[in-house]
Amino acid sequence: MDPAKNNQAVKVIKRIAGILAIPVLCFGIMELVCIANGITLFNGGYSTLQLFLRGTTFVFLLSLGVSINMHTGRFDFSTGAVMLISGVIGAKVAYGLNLGPAGMMAVAAVAGLVIGGLVGLLYILLKLPPMIIGLGMALILEGVVAIITDGCQPVKFGTDTSYYSFTVNPVALLILMALGLGVMLVIFHFTKFGYDYRALQTGQKIAVNTGVNEKMNALGCYIIAGFLFGIAGALSICSTNGTTPTINFSTIGTMFSCFLPLFFSGFIGKFINKQVAILLSCISYEFIQIGFGQITFKNAAFTTEIRSVVEAVILVAFLIxxxxxxxxxxxxxxxKFREKLKAKKIETADPEG
Amino acid sequence: MAAQIKKEAVLDETALRKKAIIKQRIISIIPLIACLILAALYLIFASIKGYSISIGLQTIISDATLVALVATGATFIFTSGSFDLSLGSNMLVSALLGGLVGSATNSLVLMLLTSIGVAVLLSVLNSTLASVFNLPVFIMTIVMMSVYGAVATLILTTLGKNAQISVPMALVEPLNTTWFRVILIVGYELLCLFLFYILKLGRQQKFLGGNPFCAYLSGIKSKRLTIISFALAGIGIGLAAFSMTVQTPTLSASSGSSVGMNMLIALVFGGMTMSGGPKSKMYAALLGAFSMSFLDAFMNIFVSGSWYLQIVKGVLFIIVVFLINMGNKVKLLER
Structure with a gap:
């Protein structure tokens, strides 16, 4: 066989293995753990699949949004607050005007886009670290949510179950995922904005010196992230059939829930496009979540707290x-041992060389 | 003629330098002026509205103590260019374990030692894990924040009653006074000021935070210094945990939940630069904590909803940082 073709084949196999390693490992390990507990990963059949899809869609949209700013070194603490306020605005408007769940998604997406843009505008105008802007805006937006909801009163949909039904509708969820993936792929791979983004990502100073408009690019990033957070926020509120807002930095923790999939994507991204890597990472993450859920269902001692510790240990191990x-x-x-052995062999074979 | 022009140029340069120094000094005293204005506003309006000033001041000291203790310790971490978001959850775990030991032994000394010991241990664990495994400290502390949060809930559900841990009131009552809190904060502040300004530790931390590469070339052992910074912060967290238990002997998952983030705001209000380095100030935390407490007390006179106060805090937070950074000419956006 032609050695060049052979090399190519090995490369392709390595690539496929790299892409599928984490999803397959996550599925395999969780399935085994579930079997050890006398159940299977998708024990509930179709209803488990619905939950799996819902979880994947939520964490996928959140991860995509967080990745935009995080991968350029911007850490935005206002993520959870943007999600909450967009979701609440979406719920209030859609329920009030009878727009239905699809209308709520659209309103929340627009609200997220505008609020994300506002955060971005402050960032580029004040030229302060994104962490500072994020913290300040998290405080402000949480306060605004409390005002909108008459002092953190619950936001509900009454007897209308269509909002919850939407979040367990596989077709709707797949459409949302496709929308998120499509938007990201088109913007970041087929537009000047995307090329500028990557230039800024790898060399901020050089990119700016060569004429890239950093401010407009940063603003665009916040707007796109806000759009995705808006949909994720609406989905989150629909899936719990409403929400009771809380203040005092309660929204900060939201963004940390996508850290594990984002770190998974750091590995998968070496072999495939970043956005697809994030999708595969979110699927892997959801295997873990569904698995944990099944174990909790079977064994009540496996509480949410233990789940959090186990999840954090996985995250630390993966980071290491x-x-x-x-x-x-x-x-x-x-x-190193093999290299030493090889060197010894060469030395033995050719003692003078 | 040439000599005259040269002389004028030198004079211009000196004038510009003087102007820049004056501007810098004005900017550096903004946090102090802000704190004094807020204190004055509170005292004036509380008197006009007929509020009890002594009760108000007691509340202010009580509120400021927790944040000031945690933030003062955190100044060591921030100065050396590191970051820790897990301080709040670390405080909760330390308070819970301290509370358990206090209840079991009926000893305040053991409760204090446990709180400090656990806080230092957890704080050092963060930096050690980050150093040994080459992990980004920032990410590490975020991960540890959720770990400590989950551990705290686990302690509460397994060792507590109704997800609460109660320390006997009789045990902590003698220390539940404003004087005790004042002594605690003044003592810790003096210790930190001594370490920061008198010993070479503070200078080394500023050097490391300002230019890690130069610090390395000058023989500063960054990993060791970072671990020391985290350990010193741990002492502050432990004291805050003890103080919290003394104040509210019934501990739950929400005890001190906002301290971790409020200490960031306090540091910024006090004029501390988030990137650390030579401009770091040890007293910023104390100043910021009291500014925040005076603001809270002042706003509470006029509005009943805490969300309005939160909005004002957020707006002020951004404005203060903007004012402090006003002199900096940045071409690229900050990351």
Whole structure:
């Protein structure tokens, strides 16, 4: 066989293995754990699949939005607040005007887009660190939500079940996921905005010196992220059939829920397009979540707190792997030992050379 | 003629330098002026409206103590260019374990030592994990924040009653006074000021935060210094945990929940730069904590909803940072 073709085949196999490793591992491990507990991962059949799709869609939209700013070094603490306020506005307007769940998604998306744009505008005008702007805006937006809801009164849909039904409708969820993925793929891979984004991502100073308009790009990032947060916020409120807003930085933790999938995507992204990597990561993450849910269902001692600790341990372990990949591979593959052995062999074969 | 022009140029340069120094000094005293204005506003309006000033001041000191203790310790971390978001949940875990030991032994000393010990241990764990495994400290602390939060809930549900841990009131009552809180905060502040301004520790931290590469070339051991910074912050967290237990002996998952984020706001209100380095000030935390408490008390005179206060706090937070950074000419956007 042609060695060039052989190399190509090995590369393709390695790539496919890299892409599928985490999803397959997550599915396999969680399935085994579930079997050990006397159940299967998708024990509930169609209803589990519905929950799986809902969870994946929510975390996918959130991860996409967070990744936009996080991958350019901007850490936006107002993510949860933008989600909450957009969702609440969407719920109030849609329920009040009888627009239905699809209308709520649209209103929340527009609200998220505008509020995200406002956060971005402050960032580029005041030139302060994004963390500061994010913290300040989280405080302000949470306060505004409290005013909108008459002092943190629950936001509900009455007897209208269409909002909840929407979040367990596989077709609607797939459309939302496709919309998020499509928007991200088109904007970040087929427009000047996307090229500028990547230039700024890899070399801020050089990109600005070559004429990239950093301010407009940053503003665009906040707007797109806001759009995605808006839909995610609406989905979250629909899935719980309403919400009771809380203040005092209660929204800050929302963004941390997508950290594990984002770190997974850091690995998968080496082999495939970033956005698709995020999708696969979210699917993997949801396997873990569904698995945890099944174990809790079977064994009440496996509480939410234990789940959180286990999830955090997985995150730390994966972070350690990502940051020490070369060293770990060296240890696992006995690379140094093999290199020494190889050098010894050469020395023995050709003692003068 | 040439000499005259040169002399004028030198004079111009000196004048510009003087102007810049004056501007910098004015900017640096903005937090102090803001704190004094807020205190004056509170005292004036509380007197006009007939509120009890002594009760009001007691509440202000009580509110400021927790945030000031945590934020003062955190100044060591921020100065050396690191970041820790897990301080609030660390405080809760330390308070819970301290409370359990206090209840079991009926000893305040053991309760204090446990609170400080656990806080230092958890704080050092963050930095050690980050150092040993080359993890970004910021991400590490976010992860640990959720771990400590979950551990706290686990402690409450397994070792507490109705998801609460109660320390006998009789045990903590003698210390539940404003004087105790004042002594605690003044003592810790003096210790930190001594470490920061008198010993070389503070200078090394400022150097590390300002230019890590230069600090490394000058022989500063960054990992060791970072671990020391986290340990010192741990002492503040432990004291805050003890103070919280003394104040509210019934601890739940929501105890001190906003301290972790409020300390960030306090630091900024006090004039601390979030990027650390040579402009860091140890007293910023204390100043910021009291500014926030005076603002809270002042707003409470006029509005009943805490969300209005939150909006005002958010707006002021952004304005204060903007004013402090006004002199900086940045071409690129901050990240």
């Amino acid at each position: 792997y990502l940051n020490n990949e070369v060293k770990i591979v060296e240890v696992v593959m006995f690379k």
